[in-house]
Amino acid sequence: MMMSTFRDTTNVTRHPVFWFNDGSVVFRVQDHAFKVHRTLLSRHSRFFAYSDHAHVPTSTNLNVASDLEYEIHIVVDPSRRVQVKDVEVLLEHFYHDAPLFSEVRFPRLAAVLRVSSPLQLDFPSIHALARERLNSIFPSPVLPLFRPEDPEEALALAKEYEIPSMQKALYYHFVTSSDAHLDDEATLELGPTPLPSDPETVEAPEHLGPDPNAHAQHASRRPLSLTDAKLCTRLMTRLIDHFTPILFTPPATPHMACTDVFADTWMALVIQPAIENDGVYKPLETLEGMKNTDWEKKGLCRGCVKEKEEEWTREQRVIWGAMDGWLGLGVEGSDVGTGIY
Numbered sequence: 001m002m003m004s005t006f007r008d009t010t011n012v013t014r015h016p017v018f019w020f021n022d023g024s025v026v027f028r029v030q031d032h033a034f035k036v037h038r039t040l041l042s043r044h045s046r047f048f049a050y051s052d053h054a055h056v057p058t059s060t061n062l063n064v065a066s067d068l069e070y071e072i073h074i075v076v077d078p079s080r081r082v083q084v085k086d087v088e089v090l091l092e093h094f095y096h097d098a099p100l101f102s103e104v105r106f107p108r109l110a111a112v113l114r115v116s117s118p119l120q121l122d123f124p125s126i127h128a129l130a131r132e133r134l135n136s137i138f139p140s141p142v143l144p145l146f147r148p149e150d151p152e153e154a155l156a157l158a159k160e161y162e163i164p165s166m167q168k169a170l171y172y173h174f175v176t177s178s179d180a181h182l183d184d185e186a187t188l189e190l191g192p193t194p195l196p197s198d199p200e201t202v203e204a205p206e207h208l209g210p211d212p213n214a215h216a217q218h219a220s221r222r223p224l225s226l227t228d229a230k231l232c233t234r235l236m237t238r239l240i241d242h243f244t245p246i247l248f249t250p251p252a253t254p255h256m257a258c259t260d261v262f263a264d265t266w267m268a269l270v271i272q273p274a275i276e277n278d279g280v281y282k283p284l285e286t287l288e289g290m291k292n293t294d295w296e297k298k299g300l301c302r303g304c305v306k307e308k309e310e311e312w313t314r315e316q317r318v319i320w321g322a323m324d325g326w327l328g329l330g331v332e333g334s335d336v337g338t339g340i341y
Contacts, residue, residue: 080120
């Protein structure tokens with residue numbers, strides 16, 4: 001089975017770390033060559049176990065002068081899109097330079113997920129473990145704290161390898177982050193979301209969406225695809241529609257005195273900060289802020305405070321669970337009744 005082909009090895013650079021003189025195979029990724037131990041890798045990788053190879057005189061390879069010795073060569077086809085930096089992470093594991101999952105760092109997990117996939121170097125057990133670890137850093141429900149350096153790349157990774165919990169966290173990140181690029185056409189196509197006219201709710205301001213000029217300072221960031229931008233805009237609409245009645249209605253309690261405290265303070269302590277921080281489409285963060293407010297100091301009894309904190313926690317879970325349907329995702333293990341809150 002043809003898994004790779006041999007090509008000219010001129011103008012190829014030895015890797016400064018992963019070139020072992022006693023290695024049994026040289027494999028080339030882009031313009032870098034690694035000399036490693038094939039039996040070590042082929043035990044875990046179908047790519048290395050079944051790849052075709054060529055026996056090449058060392059005198060023609062990488063300035064190693066000997067006409068009598070031959071080396072086994074495997075050239076990774078560019079169509080596999082293997083990156084040198086990802087291979088380095090993988091080999092650090094095999095040669096015990098760094099434990100593969102000693103710490104949960106997204107760039108490292110992403111590198112392992114890519115390079116171990118069937119379309120790249122095909123390490124099935126490592127690929128499965130990388131997926132498991134990535135899923136573990138996106139608990140459900142969650143107050144999103146995930147801020148990758150390149151969220152667009154992270155979303156592409158989550159979609160390519162079908163990790164729905166990661167997709168959901170990233171879509172929420174794009175909706176709520178000030179440095180995300182939502183395509184203008186996608187936003188304008190849906191139009192503004194009307195607010196409820198219930199006379200018992202506090203009157204809401206006309207503008208609840210993000211400032212259309214807020215992203216100008218981040219023009220250097222690449223935008224989302226139109227499809228993803230539309231999905232984010234629809235998610236924002238759903239979040240606003242769901243959360244607006246909760247945000248703009250002071251809650252009732254079993255005690256009239258505590259209900260009056262909410263009525264007197266809700267605008268200053270909840271609504272106004274939410275307006276200033278675009279909290280209407282950041283419901284998880286806004287609800288967390290409501291839970292962290294010192295309501296006892298404002299006059300609520302301890303029992304009512306506890307009741308409302310539990311109610312707002314349930315609402316966070318409801319919203320996080322509802323996002324699966326709003327985004328059309330099937331999240332494994334998703335349960336609105338479980339989570340980290």
